[in-house]
Every structure is written in structure tokens, then in C-alpha cells.
Amino acid sequence: MEILDGKKIAAKKLLLLKKNIQDNNVEPTLAVILVGDDKASRLYVKLKEETAKEIGIELRKYLFAKNAEQEEILACIDFLNNDLGTDGIIVQLPLPEELDTDMIIGAIDPRKDVDGFHEDNIVAFIDHEEEMWPVFPHALMILLESAAMDLTGKTASLIVNSQKFGSVLAAACDRYNIMSHIIIYQQRKCQQAQILASDIIITACGVPGTVTGSYIKKNAIIIDGGISTQNNKTVGDVDVTSVTEKASYLSLVPGGVGPVTIACLLENVLALNKRKQ
Amino acid sequence: MEILDGKKIAAKKLLLLKKNIQDNNVEPTLAVILVGDDKASRLYVKLKEETAKEIGIELRKYLFAKNAEQEEILACIDFLNNDLGTDGIIVQLPLPEELDTDMIIGAIDPRKDVDGFHEDNIVAFIDHEEEMWPVFPHALMILLESAAMDLTGKTASLIVNSQKFGSVLAAACDRYNIMSHIIIYQQRKCQQAQILASDIIITACGVPGTVTGSYIKKNAIIIDGGISTQNNKTVGDVDVTSVTEKASYLSLVPGGVGPVTIACLLENVLALNKRKQ
Numbered sequence: 001m002e003i004l005d006g007k008k009i010a011a012k013k014l015l016l017l018k019k020n021i022q023d024n025n026v027e028p029t030l031a032v033i034l035v036g037d038d039k040a041s042r043l044y045v046k047l048k049e050e051t052a053k054e055i056g057i058e059l060r061k062y063l064f065a066k067n068a069e070q071e072e073i074l075a076c077i078d079f080l081n082n083d084l085g086t087d088g089i090i091v092q093l094p095l096p097e098e099l100d101t102d103m104i105i106g107a108i109d110p111r112k113d114v115d116g117f118h119e120d121n122i123v124a125f126i127d128h129e130e131e132m133w134p135v136f137p138h139a140l141m142i143l144l145e146s147a148a149m150d151l152t153g154k155t156a157s158l159i160v161n162s163q164k165f166g167s168v169l170a171a172a173c174d175r176y177n178i179m180s181h182i183i184i185y186q187q188r189k190c191q192q193a194q195i196l197a198s199d200i201i202i203t204a205c206g207v208p209g210t211v212t213g214s215y216i217k218k219n220a221i222i223i224d225g226g227i228s229t230q231n232n233k234t235v236g237d238v239d240v241t242s243v244t245e246k247a248s249y250l251s252l253v254p255g256g257v258g259p260v261t262i263a264c265l266l267e268n269v270l271a272l273n274k275r276k277q
Numbered sequence: 278m279e280i281l282d283g284k285k286i287a288a289k290k291l292l293l294l295k296k297n298i299q300d301n302n303v304e305p306t307l308a309v310i311l312v313g314d315d316k317a318s319r320l321y322v323k324l325k326e327e328t329a330k331e332i333g334i335e336l337r338k339y340l341f342a343k344n345a346e347q348e349e350i351l352a353c354i355d356f357l358n359n360d361l362g363t364d365g366i367i368v369q370l371p372l373p374e375e376l377d378t379d380m381i382i383g384a385i386d387p388r389k390d391v392d393g394f395h396e397d398n399i400v401a402f403i404d405h406e407e408e409m410w411p412v413f414p415h416a417l418m419i420l421l422e423s424a425a426m427d428l429t430g431k432t433a434s435l436i437v438n439s440q441k442f443g444s445v446l447a448a449a450c451d452r453y454n455i456m457s458h459i460i461i462y463q464q465r466k467c468q469q470a471q472i473l474a475s476d477i478i479i480t481a482c483g484v485p486g487t488v489t490g491s492y493i494k495k496n497a498i499i500i501d502g503g504i505s506t507q508n509n510k511t512v513g514d515v516d517v518t519s520v521t522e523k524a525s526y527l528s529l530v531p532g533g534v535g536p537v538t539i540a541c542l543l544e545n546v547l548a549l550n551k552r553k554q
Contacts (some may be wrong), residue, residue: 016392026529119384119400123396123400126403126440126444127440127441127444128440128441129440152470152471153432153457153458153469153470153471153474154458155430157430162404163403163405163406164404167403167444168406170447170451171444173458174443174447174458174459177458177471178458179432179433179448179456179457179458179475180456180457180458181430181451181455181456181457182451191454193429193430193482194430194454195430197430200455215471248480
């Protein structure tokens with residue numbers, strides 16, 4: 001089994017971005033809204049901040065207390081939507097339960113929705129009316145592509161938490177001519193036979209141990225998009241030990257989708273910066 | 278090769294609907310907006326009218342001249358949206374070129390959009406938030422299902438004219454655990470290898486001869502959703518002669534998707550009538 005190295009892929013991408021930013025003499029700016037003091041969220045923002053700085057993107061943090069009111073956050077988004085100096089806006093998820101995540105994400109101007117989470121952008125991506133990729137599906141497909149084989153006509157099971165995300169991922173597979181099928185996490189056991197027959201498995205449900213050796217066929221390619229914490233360690237959805245003998249390629253967590261996601265995010269910030277010019 | 282008989286499937290469905298309408302003593306009503314004097318459109322409306330009458334659904338026609346103003350049609354839709362006696366509204370397509378089809382379809386109250394063409398209903402269907410099926414994809418899947426085999430894990434190439442319709446059809450395949458891939462008609466030649474490897478081919482582009490024997494693998498199931506006129510005859514997308522020796526099942530045009538579509542439409546009218554009670 002070969003490991004698909006997310007750090008290496010990200011490093012290459014970041015080098016190109018850095019050069020592009022220097023050559024064009026631009027100063028792309030990303031606004032990050034962070035609510036509360038969730039340890040993992042703070043870590044992710046810190047990682048984004050360090051990487052952005054490294055390549056010449058300014059990351060501005062807008063911090064809110066855990067008990068912040070919905071209106072405060074919406075007012076901040078409204079300001080950033082109109083701020084000419086801000087190219088992209090992201091809200092670090094998850095938000096505290098008291099807040100309405102859909103409404104907050106929906107308040108971001110679709111033209112500054114650098115994550116590609118806004119409903120309008122999701123629909124536009126599925127309809128091929130928007131060229132900019134949503135960040136997370138992009139990272140998953142870039143990892144998959146790095147297995148460096150012709151993906152045309154391969155079959156993929158997409159194990160996800162929601163139909164909406166599944167549709168975006170299916171549209172992403174479509175761009176690579178991959179035959180895909182969405183499997184909602186809770187129904188994965190009924191669909192074990194189908195997962196077992198797939199050339200590719202992309203999992204992104206955040207439940208450790210979702211994909212084990214008994215779920216995959218010989219030489220399957222497995223892309224792990226799950227990120228969760230178990231015994232104080234960051235882990236993915238895949239049970240690495242049991243798939244090692246059967247899979248042909250695997251992306252690990254950490255060191256897989258995480259760094260590539262950050263690189264894709266920063267790539268989109270630069271793209272939005274160029275669009276406004 | 279076995280023919281998937283749309284007339285037979287539709288007749289069964291209509292019988293059940295008729296019984297359901299009689300048993301529940303309801304009077305479902307469908308409004309049909311028809312603009313201009315396109316011969317094919319008039320024929321389709323007439324077929325719907327006769328079938329509706331047969332099973333106890335009232336079909337009310339709202340006829341407009343070919344040069345009708347957009348505003349006249351929108352005013353009619355506005356009236357029908359608010360009319361308690363109207364359960365469902367359809368606009369017979371295509372509309373004359375001078376009219377804005379998207380705007381006219383978008384003006385239909387999504388709760389009365391019995392065809393499932395409204396953007397809100399498309400998104401809701403893809404997200405599994407709406408149980409009522411869009412009529413045309415439903416008819417295609419019912420024909421496919423009538424081949425009476427386990428479709429789980431089969432691969433399907435979907436040859437269509439637009440990404441939007443492709444996404445709806447992919448979401449429909451997903452409900453049957455079929456691995457699918459959207460192929461836009463203009464790109465079909467580059468993707469011949471993939472079509473050739475598919476267990477199922479669903480074509481709906483309205484171009485005769487799109488699917489020939491050299492495009493299909495042995496024992497493929499072919500669902501023809503294309504309807505066009507050639508030499509004064511109604512024909513589908515499939516070149517029947519050349520696929521006969523290779524395909525295992527084929528739905529013909531006429532006598533395939535057409536009658537099933539009408540049955541599915543009337544089924545939705547009844548469903549909307551029940552929802553308002």
C-alpha cells in the first residue's frame with residue numbers, strides 16, 4: 001500500500017501560490033471568524049494563519065466569545081462583505097450550538113465565500129456554473145488524483161453525513177469521469193456489498209473505524225476525509241491497520257486531507273483577489 | 278433484447294390512481310398553460326387531457342397566443358398559485374423564444390410545481406428533502422426498474438443536455454444505489470469508452486442516433502428519454518436497429534417514457550391534492 005502524502009502535495013501547491021503572489025505583487029486577504037474557545041478550532045485557525053503568512057496572504061482574525069449573539073456575528077459578516085480590503089471570508093466550524101450555522105454561512109456574500117459552503121455556490125458548482133472549487137471536496141479529489149492513474153470509469157462509494165455534501169462530492173467525481181454513489185454514514189452497513197465492489201472509497205463522516213479491511217476490495221484507493229479526536233489524538237475514518245494489506249493507496253489523517261485543504265483554501269483566496277481586479 | 282413497455286407500465290399505474298381517486302372521493306385539478314400553436318405541444322397536452330379525464334383528474338387549459346406577453350402569462354400563474362381549486366400547474370415546454378422560460382417556471386409556487394422543474398424543488402430533491410419525484414426522471418427510473426433486476430452497484434452513463442438535469446438524474450440513480458456519471462451530449466464522443474463500459478445507459482438529449490450499437494456493451498440496459506421528430510415521425514435518441522443484437526433491455530420511443538411520464542405527472546397531481554387536505 002502506498003501513502004498519498006498530503007503534506008508533500010500541499011507544499012508543492014503552496015510554493016506555486018507564493019510565487020504567483022510575489023510575481024503579481026498582490027496582497028490577498030482572508031477574514032476568519034472564530035467563535036468560542038474550542039481547542040481544535042483554535043489549532044486549525046493557527047495552522048491556516050501560519051501557512052497564509054508563509055506565502056504572503058494576510059489572515060485577519062475576528063474573534064467572538066463563546067456566548068456571542070447571532071446579531072454580533074452577522075454585523076461582522078456584513079462589514080466584511082462590504083470591506084474592499086477583504087477578499088474571502090470563512091467561519092470556522094463548528095459554531096456553538098446556540099447559533100444558527102446555516103443562517104451565518106448564508107449571510108456571507110457568495111462572491112467572498114472562499115470555502116464554497118454558500119448554498120448559491122453549491123448549486124453553481126453542481127451545475128458547472130462556477131469554476132472555483134469548494135475547498136474540502138477539492139482537497140479530497142487532489143489527494144485521489146495524486147494516486148496518478150486514469151480515474152475515468154472507476155467506481156466510487158462516497159461515505160458522508162449529508163446528502164448536500166454528498167451531491168457536491170458526486171459532482172466533483174463527475175468532473176473526473178468517476179461513477180459515484182452517495183452512501184449516508186448511518187446506512188453504510190446495508191450497503192457494505194456496494195462499498196466492497198468500489199474501486200475508490202472516499203469517507204468523510206468523522207467517525208473513526210468507519211472503513212475497515214472487511215469493507216474494501218483488493219487494491220481499492222481510500223481517501224480519508226474524516227477528522228476527529230480519539231484519546232487526545234487526531235484520527236480519520238479509516239482503520240489503517242486492517243486496510244493496509246488490501247488497499248493500493250491510502251491518505252492518512254493527520255498528514256492527508258488537512259494540509260491540502262489549507263492549500264486549496266489559500267488558492268481560492270488568491271483567485272477571489274484576482275477576480276476583483 | 279426485451280422491450281420495456283411504457284404503455285403497459287402506465288396503464289397499471291393509471292388503474293391504481295383511478296381507484297385511489299374514486300376511493301378517496303377527491304377531484305384533483307391540474308392547470309396546463311399552453312402558449313402558441315406548436316403541433317407537438319398541442320398533441321402532448323391533448324394526450325394528458327384524455328388520460329386525466331379517464332382517471333378522474335380535471336385538466337384545465339389556459340391557452341395563450343404565440344405572441345403573448347410575458348406579463349400576461351405571469352398574471353395567469355399568479356392567479357393559479359392563489360386558486361384553491363388548482364392543485365398543480367404545468368407550463369407546456371418549449372415556450373416561444375421571446376419568453377423567459379426560467380422566469381416563468383420560477384413564478385410557479387413550488388407547492389404547485391407538479392413537474393418538479395422549480396429550482397427550489399430540484400435542490401430539495403437532490404438533498405432528499407422532498408419526497409415527491411420530479412416527473413420526467415421518475416418515468417425514466419420506473420422504466421429502468423421494470424427490467425426487474427437488482428440495480429444495486431450497477432454503473433450508468435447519463436447522456437443529457439444540461440448539468441442541472443444530469444444532477445437530478447444522478448440523484449435519482451442514487452436512490453437506486455446505481456453508480457452514475459453525467460455525460461453532456463456534446464462531449465459524448467470523448468467519453469465513448471465510458472459509455473461502452475456502463476451497465477445502463479439513460480439518454481435524454483433529443484438527438485436521434487445518439488446511442489448506437491458501437492456505444493453499448495453486451496447486455497446493456499438502455500432507457501431512451503429522447504423525443505424528437507424526424508421525417509414526421511416521433512423518434513428517440515437510440516438507433517434501435519444497431520443496438521438490438523447487443524442490448525438486454527430497451528425502452529422505445531414512442532411507447533416508452535411518454536406514457537409513463539403522463540402517469541407520473543397525474544400521480545403527482547393526486548399527491549399535491551392530498552397534501553392540501
